[in-house]
Amino acid sequence: MTESKTGTVIVWMKSAGGITVTLSILIAIIAGIDSGPYIIVNTIVTGGMLALVALGLALIFGVMNIPMFAHGEFFMIGSLTAYYIFTPLAEYLNTSPNSLLAATAPLIAILGAMIVGAVAGLLCELLIFSQLRKRSRENWVMNSFLLTVGLSVVLINAHQLLFGTEFKGIVRYWGGRPTEIMGAFVSRDRILVFVLAMVVVGVFWLFMKYTSTGRAIRAVSQDQTGALMVGININGILLLTMALGCALSAIAGAGLLFLYPSYPAVGLEPLYLAWFVVILVGLGNTAFALVGGFIVALIKALTVEYIGAGWDFVIPSLLITVVLVFKPSGLFGSEVRGVLDL
Amino acid sequence: MKTNDSNMESGLADRIMDRLCLTPAAVAGIILLFVIPFIPPFNQQYMIRWLVAAALIGANAIAFDFTIGFINIVNFGYYAFLGFGGYTSAILAVNLGLSPWIGMIIGALFSGVLGLLTGLLTLRLRGIFAACMTWFLGLAMMGLITKMVWLTRGPLGLRCPQLFETSSNLPYYYLILSLLIVIYISTKWVTRSNMGLAFKAIGQNMEAARTSGINPVFYRIVNFTLSCTIAGLLGGFYAHYYGVLTPELLHTTKTVEVLAVAYIGGRGSLWGGAFIAFPFIITMELIRSSLSELPGLNLIIYGLMLMLVMIYYPGGFAEFFNTYLAKPKNRFLRYFLSGIKDS
């Protein structure tokens, strides 16, 4: 085949793949609207939290070049922490009601989870990634990926060893009567958690855009030498990035505790889904993580609704594989160069 | 004893060993592995079961290392290919009454073809994307097998006939041990050939390889297909040894196990993972069975070992062996360990 012919074929495949993927998303959205508000509401709640996990993943990849496989485990750490903070608080509230504490207890739990997640991320960077960075930068992406694989195994089994395999969940955070939205009854927890996710995304975005530290994080992701030249302490930024990314995942875990009880492998599903999001919108592309979160949550919800439970891995996985084949840089392009070796 | 024997009849024995890519120490090790099921405490059935598991992981580690250690691609869906081969063979045996022996071969071919197709799709991507894609493809396949209950019985598990009509584990052990040796020698042959040089070149520096006229995608696909074929064959063995298949087999955690063994043994050495699998798996099984009140401990050790090796000693056991053990002062020992004679 001549050079130009190959080129044309690839262009055609790319457009065909692009069309397939865009069409599936459109169909998904139309089907979503068609199938009633319940699906939409569900999608929006899980999508918001999923976006947080994906945001952390994209941040860590974009700045540190680490494809996190252990990101779900920070989700798990978050849900576990929230469980151990919230349960005693709830018990205390049962015996001595206090409306102020009742309103803030979930926030305390989520805040605690965020802090623990951030500290866990800090420790991982200090004990693991900075050690590898000191010793060898060769083949960094692959080696750091394998390190996170090991980390994931350790954290999952540490949970099993220390806290057991049973589900550690709660029934509700705030409780209260469900609100009616477009004919569907939505629990107050879902609404508040969604609001929380949006607030976190907003704060994160403002931080990255307008603060000096946020800009420094972006600078490091774009040119490490340049960042060093203007006086940025790279190691400090890397530490901060890891802590931020892991905290985002932990917030999601804590926020969704009333839907997903904590157990050793609870992080696997958010991990897969967050990876789907990140690949869908382009690795390292934080800007579109929110959109991607909703799209993937919708695809998943629709798969469960129309094709059946259990297929929700198959269809998204295949769809993402299609994206990877035809448009490896993601639907919305990407800042990461050199996806293709050719 | 053995050392002296091989020293005496130097010419022919040396040439044969060289052809088979073995050192005297390796030959001694193989002989030891053949007689070990008769040495207490290894002569008990549960021990032989562990030995089978170790040999299986060892063989998998070779096939896995063949990809990661040479073309620098992590086949994160390795066990999906293994499971695909296993399921193919099992379904053929259950539904068509095909002999498991033929089934294993067909399973291997099926996995090879699947590997070829996957390779065509994934291997033009940069390493990490290829890893993601094999991972997601593995997930999708696991989901499919779970859902195609009419064919695979899904999570209930597919029972399949065994290879030998005996309750002893011994014939299985000898079979998998022979497979291990054959797989080692054949992969070693490939890596010693011109093609092996191309693999190494691609793994080390894609750009340089390309400018020197190597088509990286072609060689990557060849390598990947071979590795998947071996995975399928071993999947067939798995099916007809354990006698039952569940979709969990295709899960990534299984791949992590092989990954850890391959890295601890020494990436890019082929023999390292195969060797280390025996002490490692048996220790792990000992830990698991003696500390059953601490579930998950063995996996924590797995993960920690993987991380420690990756950070502090990326060459693994093979590098340790080559730098500290392979060249002792004593001439006989040196010949024994490295197969090199100085005259």
Place this chain on the structure above:
Amino acid sequence: MLLEVKNINAGYGFLQILRDVSFNIDQGEYACVIGPNGAGKSTTMKTIAGLLSPMSGEIIFNGKNIAGLPGNQVARLGIGYISEDMNLFTNMTVQENLYMGAYVIKEKALKNDRLDFVYNLFTRLKNRKDQLAGTMSGGERKMLAIGRGLMANPKLLLVDEPSFGLAPQLMENVFDNLDILKEAGVTILLVEQNVTKALQVTTRGYVMENGKIFMKGLSSDLADDPHVRKVFLGV
């Protein structure tokens, strides 16, 4: 003496490039290093800027040995470095890039003062302040790189090939601006391919070949030196 480089040996991995390089620059001086391609000029600059750790030797800046200090700490001490390949933040706007240049300055007012100063030097940057750096033309990027290097108000400015890829008119503009900086009291170390120009604008020069300082002297003397004329000016 503002900067004194003493017997520096440096390189990449096992590959040694600089051998026993020594030179110095006084406060307020405008000096240059010239030499053929691959002589090690950029390597010298990187070593001073802290992007490369020397194997041995001392770099005394303001009386303090900074050899081996990481780049961000060197930058904080007041050494601005404008590298050959600019190292801009391509997905940030011009203004964000400039603000990043003043990362070590904490006071907002001071930052804005510097911004005005840079915009005054390069009015073109001001007109394009919301454009992404990655989408600028080569010449504009060079200006941005220089502007960013000035944002932190450095005591010593290391400039690596500021004229590379610039049209003659823009090049004049860049050198004029460097002159203005010199008048303002900034010490400048210039590395330049355009030897005629470099020897014209600077007061003192060093000639580097094969990783060694091969000659040194007043720029005007170097410009008249037969060896320099033969090798660099082709006369």
